[in-house]
Amino acid sequence: MKKVYLSLGSNMGDTRANLKEAMDVLKTEMEITKVSSFYETEPVGYTDQDWFLNIVVEAYTCLEPLELLAFCQDVENKMKRVKTIRFGPRNIDVDILLYEDFSINQEVLTIPHPRMKERAFVLVPLYEIAPDLLIGKEPIADILKNLKGEQVRKLED
Ligand SMILES: Nc1ncnc2c1ncn2[C@@H]1O[C@H](COP(=O)(O)OP(=O)(O)OP(=O)(O)O)[C@@H](O)[C@H]1O
Ligand SMILES: Nc1nc2c(c(=O)[nH]1)N=C(CO)CN2
Secondary structure (H helix, E strand, C coil): CEEEEEEEEECCCCHHHHHHHHHHHHCCCEEEEEECCCEEECCCCCCCCCCEEEEEEEEEECCCHHHHHHHHHHHHHHCCCCECCCCCCECCEEEEEEECCCCEECCCCEECCCCHHHCHHHHHHHHHHCCCCEECCEEHHHHHHCCCCCCEEECCC
């Protein structure tokens, strides 16, 4: 089993229900061992849209990296992903952040996720569940300290 971190986001429809449904489908191929709090987050990339609800999960899976990518896309397809423009509104988005200490740099799959170090909506929930994590060789705490990211608000349970 390989340890992975995934980012889930939604800003259309019942966003909390969408994230929960995505986790239920993910559980068919992985054991989810940690789930961050839910965070309301300012949109990044394309700002004229509703705030997102984001979480990060830690999970263990037998899927190889490209199988995991295809499975994340299956989850989105199963939920009939509505997606408009790049970085725009969507009912569900499932991205691979990290896969053990594996790295790959292809257009179809880049790990670590190519934009994760600039995104508070990824780093803040990730830090909550994995404060000692290294991203590449850098401690997540150091990356977060220097981040001038978008606003994120942790929701209480
Ligand atoms: N680590 C990764 N996780 C998920 N998709 C990836 C990853 N690396 C590359 N991709 C590729 O990115 C493509 C676009 O993914 P997607 O539609 O989710 O982008 P986006 O959500 O608009 O932007 P972003 O990736 O910045 O969140 C996918 O088809 C996939 O092949
Ligand atoms: N706050 C926030 N902004 C985003 C998000 C997301 O999940 N949260 N996903 C995007 C997909 O490209 C683009 N912008």
